[in-house]
Structure formats: C-alpha cells, structure tokens
Amino acid sequence: MRGAEVEREFIEAGKPDHPSLIDPTFVVPELYNTRNVPAVFWIDESGTIVRGNDPVYAVRRNRETGESTTNERYLEAVRDWVRNGPSSIYVTQPAETQRRVGSSDDANDQAMAHFRLGVYLDRHGHHGEAVTQFKQALALKPENWNYRRQAYNLGSADEYGMTMQEAMQAVGPMYAVPLELPDPPAG
Amino acid sequence: MPATILTSDSESVAADARRDGDALWLRNDELLATTGWEIKPEGVCRGELCVPLPEDRAGALLTERDGATWLDVAGFASFVGLDTAHDAATDTWYFGPGPAEGRGQLSMLEAPDFELPDLEGRMHRLSNHRGKKVLLALWASW
Numbered sequence: 001m002r003g004a005e006v007e008r009e010f011i012e013a014g015k016p017d018h019p020s021l022i023d024p025t026f027v028v029p030e031l032y033n034t035r036n037v038p039a040v041f042w043i044d045e046s047g048t049i050v051r052g053n054d055p056v057y058a059v060r061r062n063r064e065t066g067e068s069t070t071n072e073r074y075l076e077a078v079r080d081w082v083r084n085g086p087s088s089i090y091v092t093q094p095a096e097t098q099r100r101v102g103s104s105d106d107a108n109d110q111a112m113a114h115f116r117l118g119v120y121l122d123r124h125g126h127h128g129e130a131v132t133q134f135k136q137a138l139a140l141k142p143e144n145w146n147y148r149r150q151a152y153n154l155g156s157a158d159e160y161g162m163t164m165q166e167a168m169q170a171v172g173p174m175y176a177v178p179l180e181l182p183d184p185p186a187g
Numbered sequence: 188m189p190a191t192i193l194t195s196d197s198e199s200v201a202a203d204a205r206r207d208g209d210a211l212w213l214r215n216d217e218l219l220a221t222t223g224w225e226i227k228p229e230g231v232c233r234g235e236l237c238v239p240l241p242e243d244r245a246g247a248l249l250t251e252r253d254g255a256t257w258l259d260v261a262g263f264a265s266f267v268g269l270d271t272a273h274d275a276a277t278d279t280w281y282f283g284p285g286p287a288e289g290r291g292q293l294s295m296l297e298a299p300d301f302e303l304p305d306l307e308g309r310m311h312r313l314s315n316h317r318g319k320k321v322l323l324a325l326w327a328s329w
Contacts, residue, residue, distance in 0.1 A: 019305050031293070032323075046317070103293075
C-alpha cells in the first residue's frame with residue numbers, strides 16, 4: 001500500500017476536524033526548506049511565519065501499545081498564541097524564526113531536484129532510476145531525513161548501504177533544530 | 188522525442204522535445220505549456236519576470252526551426268541557476284523553482300503559498316486563509 005491510501009488510514013484514524021492535505025510530490029518540503037517530519041509552522045493573519053520548523057506531534061500514538069500521549073505543553077503554547085497573537089511569549093523574533101526555518105542552501109536545492117525526480121520516477125514504476133536519483137540527493141544532503149526516510153520507505157536500506165541507525169551515527173541527529181519552548185510565566 | 192517535464196508544481200509532456208547532447212530543445216509553445224517560460228523579444232519570460240539573454244548566450248540557447256523559435260531549456264536552466272535533475276532512460280527532467288520563488292519568500296519569513304488536495308480531491312490554498320492564524324503541520328506515515 002502506497003501513497004494516499006496509507007495516509008488515508010492515518011487521517012481517518014485521527015478523525016481530525018482540520019483539513020488534511022496530500023502532498024505526494026513533496027511540494028511543501030521544497031517550499032518550506034524542511035529536513036524531516038514532523039515540522040510545524042505558525043503563520044499569522046498576514047501570511048508571515050512567526051514560529052517555525054518545530055519537530056512536534058500534538059498527539060503521539062504508540063503503534064505497539066496503542067497508547068496516546070498528548071503534547072499538552074505545545075498545545076498550551078499554541079492556545080497562548082491564538083489568544084495573544086504577536087505578544088505571545090511563544091512567538092519567536094524574526095532572527096530566531098529565520099534561524100529555525102533555515103536559509104537558502106544550494107546543496108539542498110540541488111538535492112531536492114534529484115529527490116523530487118526520484119519520487120516521480122518511483123511512482124511511475126521506474127524504481128531503479130528512482131534509487132539513482134535518491135542516492136544523488138543523499139550524497140548532496142545526507143542530513144535531509146525526508147530524503148532518507150522516503151527512499152528507505154519506497155525500497156530498503158540495503159539499496160543505500162546504510163541502515164537508519166548507521167545513518168544517524170554518521171550524519172547526526174534526526175532533528176537539527178530542537179524544540180525550545182520558553183517556560184510559561186509563573187502564576 | 189517526448190520529454191516529461193516536471194517543475195515545482197506541474198507534470199507534463201513536451202511531445203516534440205529534441206535532445207542533443209546536454210541540450211533539451213523545446214519549441215516555444217511546448218516550453219510555455221510545460222514550464223511556464225516563454226520566449227519574447229525581451230528575453231525568456233515567466234509572468235512579469237523576463238531574463239534577457241546576452242548576445243553570446245542567445246546564439247547558443249535559441250534557434251529557429253520549422254518556422255518556430257526553440258529554447259535549449261537545459262542550457263537556460265543552467266544559465267539562470269535553476270536546479271535541474273534528469274533521467275536519461277525515461278527522458279524525464281525536473282526544473283526547480285527560480286530564486287524569485289519560494290526561497291526568496293522564505294528568507295523574508297513570508298509563508299510560501301501552495302494548493303493541495305484533501306483525500307476527497309477538494310483543493311485547499313494556503314493564502315485563502317489570510318486573516319486567520321494557521322498552524323501548518325508537515326507529517327508522514329513513516
């Protein structure tokens with residue numbers, strides 16, 4: 001089972017009351033310069049990013065035990081932003097927002113071209129050619145976990161000569177920009 | 188020979204594309220239909236953005252053939268710095284967004300706009316939510 005049908009299972013199990021969109025060609029990771037999922041962005045009423053690239057899930061479900069954990073601290077930060085807008089302590093200042101969102105990266109831009117071509121090729125039954133493109137993407141930007149996770153998901157780690165564990169040891173952590181939430185004010 | 192042309196937001200086929208070494212020649216009508224770029228007197232244009240071709244480049248990147256003007260889109264992409272990927276076996280090309288799109292917006296912390304479908308096929312555009320706060324959460328099932 002691939003693509004939208006996999007996502008459908010997750011979306012329907014989650015029963016969200018917000019729109020869940022399907023992005024099979026990775027339009028948004030390209031536009032938003034992300035390196036992994038989850039990646040959460042706060043966009044204000046004027047279309048400005050006021051907090052970005054948070055590596056959080058609101059709710060995490062343990063696939064083995066079925067137990068759900070809600071990230072209450074993050075949800076409270078979101079509610080605070082909804083109530084207080086730009087004066088919320090959880091909104092980041094532009095320089096900090098820019099640091100988290102990341103800036104122009106020629107290697108990743110070129111890697112993204114190979115990756116998106118690979119995604120297309122795999123979807124159209126050209127797996128070998130897709131692997132060639134994924135390898136080029138990973139050679140250029142080994143720390144882009146979107147590429148590695150998707151490539152391994154469509155094939156296997158064997159095709160890339162490195163398990164996910166080995167990659168983490170060689171390349172670094174899965175989330176380069178950790179979540180840093182200020183403490184809520186006392187009282 | 189047909190070439191499949193992929194851009195940041197489109198997938199289409201240029202039926203009459205011609206490959207010649209590293210060059211990929213598209214006739215102006217197919218160039219516009221597949222990439223959004225168009226050969227005009229001012230240069231090679233996309234919407235209001237026109238890239239003038241210096242004389243020495245114009246000679247290499249443009250040609251007249253069968254009563255139409257053709258552009259070596261691969262050479263042009265290299266000239267303007269569009270990231271490119273190519274699969275020779277399937278004649279598939281990917282041309283990335285230019286510096287005016289996406290990357291420029293992000294460096295100004297403007298949320299880049301996009302339009303994507305939900306599972307029922309209804310399209311949703313981010314900019315339709317201007318005037319409200321939006322939480323954009325990227326996730327995957329892996």
